[in-house]
Amino acid sequence: MDIFRKLFLKPVPSTDDELTQVLVRGSDGEIKYKLFRKPIVQTIVSASTVTGTTAQDLIEVTALAVGMEISNPTGAFTNGQLLEYKIKDNGTPRILTLGSNVRNFTTFGLITTASKWTRLVVEYNGTDTKWDIIGFNTQP
Secondary structure: OHHHHHHHEEEOOOOOOOEEEEEEEOOOOOEEEEEEEOOOEEEEOOOOEEOOEOOOOEEEEEEEOOOEEEOOOEOOOOOOOEEEEEEEEOOOOOEEEEOOOEEOOOOOOOEOOOOOEEEEEEEEEOOOOEEEEEEEEEOO
């Protein structure tokens, strides 16, 4: 692992230590450094309403004990910005409802599976000022 770190990881000057550069080979074959930012995670045990903000990339709910509304995220978002929800119930399936600006283009219901992780990804549509569900998956 130490050799890997010496060869592939290059520290980036940062006061908050949130950035890392990784050595990658570009499509042109040239070796380059790519900058990665650690995701900002908010962890919640359980809540009846969860509101995403521009301060988070991932909202993780670890033991959902009630039905939960994924309310309209707040803040100044940019077109195409993503927000991810990672939800695990407390052993009982829970219904997930959506705020008025979160759109589900499918007919499937949003419900957790007992003691399994459910992932929901939404993308900001700046044209419509809405959040579109672009991913919904449950751990097998």
